[in-house]
Amino acid sequence: MTTIALIVAAGKGERAGGGVPKQYRPLGGLPVLRRAVLAFSRHPRIDAVRVMIAEEHRALYDAAVAGLDLGAPVIGGAERQASVLNGLESLADAAPEIVLIHDAARPLVPAGVIDRVLDALDAAPAALPVLAVADTLKRGEGGLAAGTVSRDGLWRAQTPQGMRFDAVLDAHRRAAAEGVTMTDDAALMEWAGHAVALVAGSEDAMKITTAQDFALADRLLAGALETRVGTGFDVHRLGAKTPGGVDGVALGGIVIPHDQALLGHSDADVGLHAITDALLGALGDGDIGAHFPPSDPQWKGAASHMFLADACRRVRKAGGAIRHLDLTVICERPKVGPHREAMRARIAEICGVPVARVSVKATTTERLGFPGRGEGIAAQAAATIALPAPDLTVPDLTDQEDL
Template identity: 60%
Template sequence: MTLCIALIVAGGTGQRFGAERPKQYLDLAGKPILRRTVEAFLSHPRVSSVQVVIDPARRDLYDAAVAGLGLPEPVSGGATRQDSVRNGLEALAAAQGGCYAVLIHDAARPLVDADTIAAVIAALEHAPGAIAAVPLADTLKRGADGTVAGTVDRDGLWRAQTPQGFRFADILAAHRDAAGLSLTDDAAVAERAGLAVALVPAKEENFKVTTPDDLTRAARVLTASQGAPLGDVRTGTGFDVHRFTDGDFVTLCGLRVPHTQGLEGHSDADVGLHALTDAILGALAAGDIGSHFPPSDPQWRGADSAKFLRHAADLVAARGGVIAHTDITIICERPKVGPHRAAMAARVAEILGIAPDRVSVKATTTERLGFTGRGEGIAAQAAATIRLPG
């Protein structure tokens, strides 16, 4: 079989991620996600070239992300992913009359490995289409009105990934015929056209970066796979205070804790998460929470402080590092933290994407001395240890 072309779909806005720029242009261990994805195909011996489909409004981000890779002029995407893929296929047909096969891949799957790419290409020798996929392992439940309405038989069910490979003429015709429809992926387009699509077992690591937690996970996988030594050990500290105000709960370490008063603050006034965010930023020498989320900015009024902590964790991941340990001490007379300590630690671990045994939450009083002793507010101090490539 002759060589094929990889078509990378990078026109999405990444709204679910919630970043200022589309996720494919975010940094992953020192490189933009899109660049890592493109390089995975450029370096493969069975791939002759790579064509990227983008949102032309983000051309500046695209040029910076792929600088020096020698890619052809990008193709402008459409209103939907399906439109973008069809635009890319039409551009390939116009530029060089097409090719034998095309691999269609999501830009936000940067951890695709060479074996998966090769396996999808090889499957096209026996079928007009082939997709990377993972057998479903979790039990599926059908829900109705917030309760379980039944269990779905998972036998024969797979989670589709990309690349999805096809013989070029077949998938181009299928996409042309499906124009204006709303289909979930390119395999669905092929299925509608009556094309057989082979399943190629892939790896869990070939996941799509959709949320900040996914980006943190991708950095950990990438660091582990490269065997990068994380010898640059750093520690940062943080401290935060909020006064009591009217209310019937306080937010501490991501949990709503019932209390006779609330805490006053521009966001949700979570002293625990604020102190820990500052500790992580301090370990990175990346300023403080106020420089990243100014209290003068109305968009952070009432904000969930988990967003601040995730941002700090994402900065660690972007540097190719990991969060080794965190320690938070809540300082107050009331409410009592002890009954909530385990749940607080679990919540912090969930936000950071680390194991619960790497999170410590403690509480103490000041023996009724000072403003916390007088019951005027709550304070928190935190320490964070991170490891960066060094």
């Protein structure tokens, strides 16, 4: 059985502020849309994910999902219902058995909610995650209470909403032809005469609409991340400059004028190499030599910022965020102090983090050992990242009793 998730991300999303549509704003170091996509692309019962976007947001979309295995996005319509229809039509040739339709503004949906929706589709053509209405409901007129509304049988609808593909495509096509508009896809399925099963949703699958919602989601996410620390160490010899090589010492992403150069297969930037290994260590993803072996001629003379940028991409692809980078350079010469801030700025630029998250220090070995004799430069680094873990997902604390 083929199951495809459609992520609706074509809205303007301006009420949350931030200067960009809310689906592209960062949440815990990752764009909201990326988190929503990851919730489904990592789920073992989802075969593919497709996203509907506004045409003018293509550059924002490309940046938000960079490195993920997604096909081209679908251009949405003026309203949500039109966007969903476009997404469904894009799947007509593939004709999956099941489609899940999810709002990008719900990035923290737990895997358990997805499972409950999919399970319900074994017996029903559509399924909807819901939460019971807990607050007393009041009807208002002219700013005054005009009556109390019974909560009996009332539920708050969430997404993902699951449907049999052929049924929901037919319902959307009929609604478009007849000019019928509904607030969500479950309502459209009801209108088309299909039964919609109710399953337990989750408070964590909240819809982010306002700045206050972002703050709450950040607090939820903070409890679903673990902190990891990795270390890196690298050494390169100092020697005569090679013709056409770096005119000085490549160190910390910049070139420091010097009468010698660091020797190595690449540009031998020990600082960036150490940080790269620290990030890979925190990820548990090998080391710089495993990803960029010195035996490979394509890395001959390569600029080391390429290695560090790749490690940063790996962190982001894993759903993580860089919290802090700490680099210590060990040498007698050249003097690092005058170049410290330039190194911090360059490292921050490569990694896409604020300069405040980067520390650069330098020390000597009191003229002991190879650094003390001026034979080479060493560097050690520590990287702190926040990373989701299978046993530290957003907790689904919903009461899962039968509805």
